[in-house]
Amino acid sequence: MAGSNCLLSLILWMPIVGVLGVLLMPKDKTTWIKAWALINTVITFALTLVLYAKFDQTQAGMQNAFNVSIPWISQFNIFYRLGVDGISLPMVLLTGLLFMLCILSSWTQIKKSIKAYFALLLLLQTCVFGVFFALDFFLFYVYWEVMLIPMFFLIGVWGGENREYAAVKFFLYTFFGSILMLVGIVALYFATNQSVDSFNILALSGGKFSQLNVHMFGQTLSFSKLFFIFMFIGFAIKVPVFPFHTWLPHAHVQAPTAISVILAGVLLKMGTYGFLRIAFPIFPDSAKYFSTAIAWLGLINVIYGALCAMAQTDVKKLIAYSSVSHMGFVMLGLSAMTVQGLNGAVLQMFNHGTSTAMMFFMIGLLYERSHHRWIVKPDGSRGYGGLYTQLPVYSIIFIIGMFASMGLPGMSGFISEALIFLGIYQKFTTITVLALFGLLIGAAYLLWMFKRMFFGDVNPEIKGYEDMTKLEITYMIPLCVAVILFGIWPSPILNMMKASVGQLASLLATF
């Protein structure tokens, strides 16, 4: 199967081909640049669909048909190792889809330095694919870190008024986390005696380090627990788990629409993906040991994020905090470490990706028209009001996104949240009950926002807003379909991940 073998590399490097193309084009031919970027992402998305078609859903773990393993720095046993399993595949599909839609959304919204913007966006896509495909720890780290560079510029150059602060804060937070992760990676390298498999994520998995000790800061500590904490902080900053979440509202509010979508839709999932791929399989004993703590942190995320969201008057910030709350559900699902819990977590990662992406797209569209995002302006007057009568199509799509995000039965969010609750109920009953309040608050802040923006008297300011254009409707349709379809019929995604998640759950169950 030579064809399948290079499929992952093809998906991974396709956006780089796009970057090179963009760089070669003259600066003023903006339509060419956009069209090229669009074609490129469409091809990439098509390739991810090919991957989905070829993917064997019954097989657990990495699928040999797609694996790539080429020595990179053989002196240090660093390999170019790629692979895909049921946990990464939904994320890969999501990445392919969202980047394609983001190019469409940026089509009219980005006005300055178009060439650089599309080049950086495509570079970002390669890094994201790299994180989801990499099976070599060093390679994983490289992609994880390189991603900071395009993100820094995408927020810093094309963002809102306070963009520099947001970009630097995002950069420093993530960089801090990944440095701790790097120390953990190197420690693992030596714990396995620098063998050929020292950077092989799969070979490191399985709880081989539960008996090791390490001397640090003048004390003898458990190797596994110490480096689990290091990795945990690295990934938790990305998720973001309370108390590491403070970069997120700034980054989201300042980032341009498409970047907010990518950030919420894909980048946050890299954190939870890190838990599933790295922290849990490599240190299952410590994951078990800390599961209660993880659950409580998840609960704080759910409740605290929701309460913060409720207090916001900036609608984008509100959605940003709702992301914190929803990622809390993922953390809850992870902490359960049962089949349902983990399935729910992965499904929630996918569903949150589609529903939040929708919300951010919609807010971006509104911002295009009004040039502000206040539900209530700082002077106390209404920012919007009566949008429903003015923008009917917009309102309907907004409602679909909002209900999906809220977790209304029949929409995608519901299934995943239900699975998560099923998973954790037996283990953490109190936390389950408390987390249910998070759902309630979630419904409250979304509906309250909706009421203030869409109902009531028509605010004179909003008269003359144009309803959605054909282009805008076009790129919202796939997401509408996704949130409704996977709400009624989640099995395509559940089947994809079932075998791999089951394998992880049974590994965790042995500790």
Place this chain on the structure above:
Amino acid sequence: MHLNYLANIGRYIPEILLTILMVGLILLETTYKEDEKNRRYIFITAIIGLVATFAALLANMGGKAEAIFSNAIVIDDFSTLLKMVMVLGTIGAVYLSRFSRDVYESLKTEFVIMAIGILIGGFLLASANNMLTFYLGIETLSILSYVMASLKKNDERSSEAGLKYALYGGISAGLMLFGMSHIFGVIGTIQFTGIAKMVPTLSPVQIAILMPSFLLFFAGIGYKIASVPFHMWSPDVYEGSPTPVTTFFAIVPKLAGIAGLVRITAIFFAVDSPLKIGWVGLMIVISALTMTVGNVTAIGQKSVKRMLAYSSISHAGIMLAGLIVMNNVGIRAVVFYAITYVFMTLVAFYIVSIVQDKYGNDNFDRFSGLIYRYPFMAVMMTVVMFSLTGLPPLAGFVAKYNIIQSLINTRNYSLAVVLGLNSVVSAYYYLKIVRIMVLKPQENNETIEGFGFLNQMVIVVMTIPVFTLGIFWETVMSWAGNAKLFIQ
């Protein structure tokens, strides 16, 4: 004996070449009329001479390591590789001085001559195998440096820099000499290996005397590499000196000092003794302090040159961290770090120098919106800043990664974490310049003459290793790994 003395003179060709070059340039400079044409010839001669030295060093690489001049000088791959790196740095600084306006036209030849003189001192230091040669190296390096720092004769800050450098240098050289005489008094030899042989046989009283002596010894070299607490001179000197001089100072004396320190550490403290424990403990503290103080102080700086001065202090701290490991993995990491450091430093200082020549100062706002005027240069500077921060896939990341790796290999987890956290701190000020170049709006449309096509090409060529060493570092890594110390 007499014949034996000159037996391996062939290995000493690079140093001899440099000396001939220096003396020849002095003669040329004094003989011919001082005008632009002659200056150009001297410049070309210097570059050719330096390239020839580089070639001679290259020919020396991989040869049998040996000690020459009655064991006073050691020629091994380690010293040769670091000498090559120093020559590269010198070529970079000499080329920069050619078009920099910070050096008076009439003094450009003097700059070149002094740079070559300092380089000879650096060579001596990197090869020194007894305390006398070591001291000779340090002094050759230092005395010319004092003059070089005050090269901008009419500028107050430059004179201040020279004086400060001389005062600090004099005191630390005195301390070092004092420490050396103690060591000689206790052990009775100036040969490094002779001292090392005696170390295990010492009585507790002798060790008690030697501990402070080594501390004094370290003072001399610590000052040369600007490690905390001997770093105070460095920001003032770096800021006050003309930029090509600063570039040169950030590379040659620093790397020469590191090379000397690696050698004495590897020789003196190879065997377990209370001295070794004390030395390693001292080095851990000094390395952590150097990194942290350098980085934290860099944050508040308004002048880019001064910021780079502080950042170079922190990089010296990182190289010291590799030294603590005391095995070949650590030395390999240090050598690799030195190689990447040269390229990153050169690119950063070239761009700073060119912008400074245009505006007369190098405050951060001079860089604002550089990307709109000189996109290529801004991108190169950005790459170098990210590399200095330690982001993959750039050379700076691999360099830092290897230091961290060697630290963790020897269970120095705490220092590895300190190093990592320092990278985060450094990210703040490196990002500051990226932020100003890229995110700030364009203020004016002025052209900067220094960014001619040729100079842009030179900068791009110097940035290429920063990329390639970040992705394909295996070859250079194995060079660094083969650059073993020869201990005799």
